[in-house]
Amino acid sequence: MAETFPDYKTALAQLVKAVNIYNHFRPHMSCNMMSPQQAHQQLQNQKVPKMFQRRNAESKKFRSKTRETVVRERTTDNSQKTDNDNQIQ
Known part of the structure; x- marks a missing residue:
């Protein structure tokens, strides 16, 4: 619009x-x-039939931990790339 x-x-x-x-x-x-x-x-x-399931607290904790792990891994990967780039030059 x-x-x-x-x-x-x-x-x-x-x-x-x-x-x-x-x-x-x-x-x-x-x-x-x-x-x-x-x-x-x-x-x-x-x-009314249920179309979706509610997420329980355990799955929320798991998703949160998974996100933290991914963020940590990405941060670590980026710092390693920077170190490798410095070694090449």
């Missing part, structure tokens, strides 16, 4: 139109490739 709006009323009308398209026509992966409105109608009286 690269356009500018002449006034607040026009901008609001365009926003309402965009939200309507997003909720009624655009398929969402989290809604099993249905629009939110279609998913809501289909599941109105049913229990």
